[in-house]
Amino acid sequence: MSQRPLELILARNLMSALSTPAFLVDEGGLLIFYNEAAGMLLGKRFEELGTVGPEEWGSLFGPFDDSGEPIPYDDLPLVKAVRGGRPAHAELIVRSTDGTQHEVEVSAFPILTPHGSQGAIAVFWPSLAGANGAGPA
Amino acid sequence: MKVKLWGTRGSIPAPGPETIRYGGNTSCVGVTLSDGSLLALDAGTGIRCLGLAHPDEPTRLHILLTHLHLDHIQGLVFFAPAFRPQTEIVIWGPASPEASLRDRIARYISAPLSPVEVRELPCDVSFRHCPESEWEIGPARIRAASVAHRGPTLGYRIDDGDSSLTYIPDHEPALGADLEALEEDWISGFALAQDTSLLIHDGQYTDAEYPAHVGWGHSALEHSLSFARRTGAERTVLFHHDPLHSDELLDALAVEAKERWTELGGDPAAVELAAERSEYELPARAANAATSAV
Numbered sequence: 001m002s003q004r005p006l007e008l009i010l011a012r013n014l015m016s017a018l019s020t021p022a023f024l025v026d027e028g029g030l031l032i033f034y035n036e037a038a039g040m041l042l043g044k045r046f047e048e049l050g051t052v053g054p055e056e057w058g059s060l061f062g063p064f065d066d067s068g069e070p071i072p073y074d075d076l077p078l079v080k081a082v083r084g085g086r087p088a089h090a091e092l093i094v095r096s097t098d099g100t101q102h103e104v105e106v107s108a109f110p111i112l113t114p115h116g117s118q119g120a121i122a123v124f125w126p127s128l129a130g131a132n133g134a135g136p137a
Numbered sequence: 138m139k140v141k142l143w144g145t146r147g148s149i150p151a152p153g154p155e156t157i158r159y160g161g162n163t164s165c166v167g168v169t170l171s172d173g174s175l176l177a178l179d180a181g182t183g184i185r186c187l188g189l190a191h192p193d194e195p196t197r198l199h200i201l202l203t204h205l206h207l208d209h210i211q212g213l214v215f216f217a218p219a220f221r222p223q224t225e226i227v228i229w230g231p232a233s234p235e236a237s238l239r240d241r242i243a244r245y246i247s248a249p250l251s252p253v254e255v256r257e258l259p260c261d262v263s264f265r266h267c268p269e270s271e272w273e274i275g276p277a278r279i280r281a282a283s284v285a286h287r288g289p290t291l292g293y294r295i296d297d298g299d300s301s302l303t304y305i306p307d308h309e310p311a312l313g314a315d316l317e318a319l320e321e322d323w324i325s326g327f328a329l330a331q332d333t334s335l336l337i338h339d340g341q342y343t344d345a346e347y348p349a350h351v352g353w354g355h356s357a358l359e360h361s362l363s364f365a366r367r368t369g370a371e372r373t374v375l376f377h378h379d380p381l382h383s384d385e386l387l388d389a390l391a392v393e394a395k396e397r398w399t400e401l402g403g404d405p406a407a408v409e410l411a412a413e414r415s416e417y418e419l420p421a422r423a424a425n426a427a428t429s430a431v
Contacts, residue, residue, distance in 0.1 A: 003328035006283040012323060013313030114232050114289075115269060 043097035077108035144183020147377035160413025184212035298421030340375025
């Protein structure tokens with residue numbers, strides 16, 4: 001069987017213990033885990049969703065810019081982190097399953113190992129610039 | 138494949154009358170492959186006795202280090218074959234971005250900690266970082282993978298014929314995780330141990346001791362048994378005993394392990410605690426590759 005790299009296993013274990021919403025993608029950009037806090041933000045637990053690619057993720061939750069336009073995949077902090085091997089930060093809007101929009105700040109950083117980049121972690125905070133839970137989309 | 142436990146203790150040697158049956162030497166397992174070639178898993182103080190048991194041979198052997206904590210390398214400078222010019226020793230271990238395997242080991246085999254330097258060892262010694270992919274030593278296929286412990290640490294799987302040995306002496310797979318609930322591919326070390334014939338696994342703490350040692354890189358009994366059950370190991374030997382654990386305590390822990398393994402639906406004979414000098418034979422060709430104690 002294929003085994004997740006240890007660095008991703010440890011990242012997931014840490015994220016599971018955090019009360020800050022956090023997301024984990026693999027080196028190919030697949031969303032492979034998010035924690036309970038992220039599940040509360042999105043309105044859906046990871047166990048209900050499972051591993052998903054960027055297209056499905058985008059159709060479910062966005063993200064959107066402040067004008068409501070979907071943010072191109074290449075411009076997402078997680079994607080920048082996993083592809084560029086550098087941290088990335090952005091303010092954006094995610095949409096939960098009940099349609100509520102959340103203005104958040106996102107910091108993403110790559111998981112670099114002796115064998116190269118294995119993925120990236122993104123942590124979300126409510127945006128200071130706007131109200132959290134801005135209302136139905 | 139024949140397996141002999143030369144050192145079963147963790148952290149620091151614990152010699153004395155209270156540890157005489159399970160042993161006081163630190164981690165070392167000798168593995169004789171089906172073609173007669175010899176491997177040593179780790180080089181704790183137990184490797185000194187392994188060396189003494191082979192006074193004239195082998196001329197070539199491999200030492201597979203899980204990591205470089207002192208209890209896993211302390212015996213290197215007291216390993217008799219290292220002082221024979223006709224011996225070739227290949228030492229495998231984890232890579233680190235900080236320094237080569239040779240340079241990291243040389244921090245121990247050098248003044249003031251050691252009377253000899255690596256360059257002074259009479260044997261022909263070489264150091265190799267374990268590759269990501271499987272490789273071969275004699276008739277065996279060797280696989281190494283990073284496992285949850287403190288610092289760069291590997292577990293090993295050795296497949297020889299129909300039998301396999303998995304060695305993960307320092308392992309905390311339950312750190313921040315529920316082993317019973319996790320998917321298999323998210324369990325540290327799972328692929329190394331899946332359906333293995335013989336699993337030698339960290340069993341340092343009792344369940345009562347573990348909460349005071351979370352994050353120290355070791356398992357409680359509950360975690361070791363859960364890991365063994367999830368991976369489907371045919372036989373499990375709990376290893377790396379805490380230096381404070383006396384023979385009397387380990388006897389009680391062995392009874393508890395068998396009872397709890399039975400409650401999990403397993404055969405109580407398939408779980409035991411590692412005792413120094415214990416031997417296991419894993420048939421190279423067998424219908425079910427069952428292990429037998431020698």
